[in-house]
Amino acid sequence: MNVARETFDRELRRLQDDMLELGRMTANAMLEAIAALRARNLEQAQRILAADAAINERRFALESDCLLLIATQQPMASDLRIVAAVLDITSNLERMADHAKGIAKITIMLGSERLIKPLVDIPVMAQKAVQMLQDALDTFVRRDAEAARQIVDRDDEIDAYYDQIYRELLSYMLADPRTINQATLLLWIAHNIERYADRVTNICERVVFTVTGEMKELDLRGPSEPTPA
Numbered sequence: 001m002n003v004a005r006e007t008f009d010r011e012l013r014r015l016q017d018d019m020l021e022l023g024r025m026t027a028n029a030m031l032e033a034i035a036a037l038r039a040r041n042l043e044q045a046q047r048i049l050a051a052d053a054a055i056n057e058r059r060f061a062l063e064s065d066c067l068l069l070i071a072t073q074q075p076m077a078s079d080l081r082i083v084a085a086v087l088d089i090t091s092n093l094e095r096m097a098d099h100a101k102g103i104a105k106i107t108i109m110l111g112s113e114r115l116i117k118p119l120v121d122i123p124v125m126a127q128k129a130v131q132m133l134q135d136a137l138d139t140f141v142r143r144d145a146e147a148a149r150q151i152v153d154r155d156d157e158i159d160a161y162y163d164q165i166y167r168e169l170l171s172y173m174l175a176d177p178r179t180i181n182q183a184t185l186l187l188w189i190a191h192n193i194e195r196y197a198d199r200v201t202n203i204c205e206r207v208v209f210t211v212t213g214e215m216k217e218l219d220l221r222g223p224s225e226p227t228p229a
Contacts, residue, residue, distance in 0.1 A: 029100035048104035059094040148207035
């Protein structure tokens with residue numbers, strides 16, 4: 001029985017390590033996407049699109065390993081919550097990488113077009129969202145539900161950045177209709193970052209579920225302005 005438990009614990013640690021590596025890839029995807037945007041580096045943006053396939057493959061492999069562990073080891077109670085959390089977090093991480101890919105696509109759409117405003121708030125917003133992700137994954141490793149709840153509160157700051165960017169870009173569009181296309185693209189970028197941070201909230205909810213067994217939404221708030229279609 002002890003041997004079986006040791007085998008299960010070893011597989012569980014491997015799943016967690018693989019999930020953390022996927023988290024690293026997801027964080028890097030966002031940082032690279034913003035770097036490509038700031039540098040107007042279209043080749044770098046293309047590499048981000050190509051690298052997304054590896055993130056998708058890792059997600060599917062992780063999901064398969066989780067299901068195999070459930071089928072073969074039949075974990076109970078807290079062990080099953082951990083596996084279920086890894087499954088859900090893995091899905092969120094892959095979708096977060098899609099938001100970074102979306103930013104890379106917009107960078108390519110912008111091409112060499114001169115920006116209507118300096119990129120100030122968007123890079124800061126992205127850095128804060130990535131830090132939220134890294135901290136959320138750390139709370140999962142430490143099984144720290146209270147710290148996970150506190151990370152959710154930081155999403156308000158991301159929403160505030162989004163609202164500020166929305167209002168500023170709207171003022172550009174109203175002042176000069178020729179800016180509408182680019183302003184809309186920049187707003188989509190901010191929206192991708194805002195959604196990226198929202199998925200960190202989902203991860204934090206899974207941390208709380210893993211520790212306490214309680215599943216509930218931790219943050220029902222969002223940006224005050226409508227998001228682009």
